[in-house]
């Protein structure tokens with residue numbers, strides 16, 4: 118039996134960070150395969166995870182729960198046949214709906230071969246309110262169907278903020294375990310022990326209820342239920358990316374990221390990430406989430422690449438920004 122662990126969460130929540138921790142501290146001795154799904158065409162997280170020496174299958178340019186559902190099925194079957202892993206960790210794109218990923222797993226019809234195990238959603242405690250208000254359809258879905266919710270960035274959060282977010286999450290999902298301790302203070306085995314606990318409601322029951330609820334509401338054409346406003350990620354979010362051999366400077370990269378943060382003309386930028394060369398021998402990885410930029414030295418990569426995700430993106434302006442010499 119292969120365990121399936123799903124690590125869901127909105128853009129920049131901390132999914133890859135959590136998976137890296139689990140791999141480094143706990144799963145290095147297990148036969149694990151990761152299925153990494155990026156909404157953008159240009160994969161970034163797959164490269165980061167491959168550095169841990171684990172087999173990573175990348176499914177980019179869409180969501181495994183909608184546009185890439187056929188590729189997802191094919192990949193899972195190939196992975197099981199070729200690697201016979203003990204565990205498959207799935208990282209859906211930040212704009213994927215957890216209910217749809219679960220349905221895609223159910224549709225594989227591999228009961229007896231696959232067992233849904235950890236069902237984690239990572240939630241950035243500081244972005245909770247703004248994402249709930251603006252992207253509720255995706256954000257709530259990831260929370261509602263999780264068995265374990267891990268709050269990220271809690272080390273910097275005041276107690277009242279933490280409590281407010283936990284109380285609000287409880288209204289969406291009263292059964293999930295909620296982890297509020299900063300991830301750095303926890304050992305991977307503690308996180309796994311919580312996430313592998315038996316859920317109060319079995320997953321099969323949860324999926325049955327979910328399908329039934331959707332059927333009732335789709336039959337009822339006049340009711341004002343979220344079903345009638347069901348969107349796919351492609352309808353709401355946009356992505357822009359490029360591959361480049363251009364050499365930047367760290368200062369130039371910092372000023373680009375500052376422009377993304379401050380200039381509304383680029384659109385509503387929710388996530389930026391990439392690997393870029395910054396002088397003849399040095400490379401950096403950059404990570405941008407609103408209000409937060411990290412630029413770290415990394416080893417050289419085969420080419421530079423950038424991925425930007427957001428709403429109403431001005432792609433021409435982004436193109437000019439990254440191609441400009443200064």
Ligand SMILES: Nc1nc2c(ncn2[C@@H]2O[C@H](COP(=O)(O)OP(=O)(O)OP(=O)(O)O)[C@@H](O)[C@H]2O)c(=O)[nH]1
Nearest residue numbers: 128129130131132133134211269270300388404411
């Ligand atoms: N301080 C702090 N930073 C965090 C935490 N979790 C994630 N980050 C940072 O947030 C940024 C995004 O983290 P990722 O792990 O790449 O997030 P993701 O959910 O995989 O993002 P997507 O690629 O958009 O799906 C990185 O710079 C992380 O270092 C946390 O708990 N505390």
